[in-house]
Amino acid sequence: MKVAIVGVGWYGFKPTVPDLSFRELMFEAAVRAYDDAGVDPRRDVDAFISCQEDFWEGIAISDEFAPEPIGGVLRPTMTIAGDGLQCVSQAYMMIRSGAFNIVVVEAHAKPSDIMSLQEIYELSLDPNLRTLKIPNPLFQTGLDAIAYMRRSGVSREHLAMVAVKNKVRGLLNPRASHSAKITVDQVLESRPVIYPLTQYEIAGFTDVAINMVLASEDVAKRFGDKLVWIDGVGWATEVGTGAVEWHEWGRMPSMRLAALTAYKLAGVEDPLRQTDFAEVEDRFSYMELLALDELGLGGAGAHRMLEAGRYSPGGEYPVNPSGGSLSIGVALEATGLVRLLEAVLQLRGEAGGVQLKDARKAIVASWRGPPTYTSMVTVISRD
């Protein structure tokens, strides 16, 4: 049984949305998604899933506030503490089980509300690691970047090229608040924040709520011609945050595993040939190249492909045509859904200034961010 995305809605995409609470953001996105799909949430939807984490919300049991803004009150509503793409996998399984016809997936982020982001990152480290009092809780990212660069022969210039490609591309995307006209020299001349990454290579944050309506094949056919099919989903955890000593530094096995699952379900054997473009993790510049390598999209080395311009918007395999997280910003647990949204809009031909020609099948890959080693991959296509 196939699963389709029959409606999408979003609201926000600004570094700060001061006039709306997170619940109002969720409501605005939900109303738009239900209108887009033409469903009545109180009548047609079988289940609602929200992806969120307590500490981002500042509420100890934040799922209390999930049902109301999305129409899920007194209906089967639940939360997954994970990235939006993990919720998409859950919805995919619920529909494939045969027990659910229409499932709504929601994720939101209001990082502008968080006063102590640094402390929250510290609390995500293993309690034993915390006792070392490492000044930057994102230090693992720097270690991974260096390990990856050493192993693959990637230079700082390559990382700067990723930042330039994505930040400049974002200027064409109204949802990309962090885009900028920058040059490789500008990136290389600025001081690293987490060595070797400079401020241009670390994504900012964005406030957003995203809502998607998923449906089973027979039901989806009622929803007209804007269907986007979910061909495959995959999600995997390499090691827990309490076991970083087992992590394979400079690699992202979780992304490889997630991709293998998604490709198998989607019948993809040669992702570079069988798909048209990808929206991949790039909250840090090196992650784009590392992710491409792990996704099997890197050929003989993602940095070589990048040098040759093959990942450019006009290249043979555009990567992050939306501008990616570097220009849109990280949306906490909604990050994966942001990337899926951009890919869905591409396939529907609604991507506006960043629209690609002939986009029929895409790979979306996201990571839960430091210090986790959990990744998600989704393959989508249109008829």
Add this chain to the structure above:
Amino acid sequence: MKPNIFVKDKVGIVGAGLTLFRRRLLETPRELAWEAAREALNSAGLTLKDIDCVVVGSAPDAFDGVHMKGEYLSDGSGGFMKPTVRVFVGGGTGVMVPVVAWWHVASGLCRTVLAVGEEKMSHAHPHPQGVFAYIWDPILERPLGPNLIWIFALEMRRYMHVCKASKEDIALVSVKNKRNALDHPAAQAAASITVDDVLKSEVLVWPVQLLDISPVSDGAAALVLASESVARRVTDTPVWVEGVGFTLDNAHWYNRDLAYPRYLEYAARMAYRMAGIERPWKEIDVAEPYDPFDYKELHHIEGLMLARRCEAPSLLREGYFDRSGDLPTSPSGGLLGVGNPIAAAGVMKVAELFWQLRYEAGARQVKRPVHKAVANAWGDLMQAGTVVVLST
């Protein structure tokens, strides 16, 4: 929602494991999760290599004091180089874990799932109640400084008023469950007490007294779920997951009639419909209603439609819900007797039904023959209901 004749793969539970439930365990949360996971794997005769996917359940991150607690617990729960996901619906998490594991298998994506619930409340200092200061609406309620027991006292009072139930009626639940727990090797709060003991215990928030309430606990519990073909290969006596249900009401607990858990009835109807159960009060043989407070067991018995509204107290008095009764409830000893490490407690209830349906519960085995069983959990601001229906 459709009856489960449309479901692709039948799902069976083939193993279960528990740690001790205690006020303070010295193991780390990851170690607790692994202890339960290993025991569940051993009981199924499987190793971690045989597991395709992992579902972790844990309630507020603040208890363990780790942000992204699912990521922290993943390898301890067996989620090492595997698809792993964390479920979180407050106190309802425990029963939501097997529900989510169910669709991992029913969809055909995973053949075997390790489902783990873990909670370590002893980290919270000086008392885990402090964590509950942050569960309220940040604008409307938090400034009032409410305490979780206050609102449950309101609910208990309302139930007593509407159903004309006395404190003595309700205390019988505590007496029954703590006595049942005497036979449970993991139990933390087993005791042979009388109604009088409950009524003489310290008043926390009237009408809630110390012995009306489950203890603060550390612990973990785990289940192994498998598709029909794997389940039949692994064991002669799999326990089938026949129906799943879940419902979330809104956060406005002060606006609803607290005497009846409507959210649970909706979740139960969903699960019964899937399981093809039309008269749960006749068809269910044994139940594990969620009992963090003694009145809550009665509340949930009615919400699960195992008794008519307000009928549970009189049935309880007649011994109907005893282990030797017509419809034994909380034969494990429940949260009142075994302990309440939140997410683990819900999984423990499902594990108990697994043992009951396989006639493996030893001294806890109920008298009557058992084929169908139901468990529920409850959470958030008195708004979440999660239900699982099992059968042999």
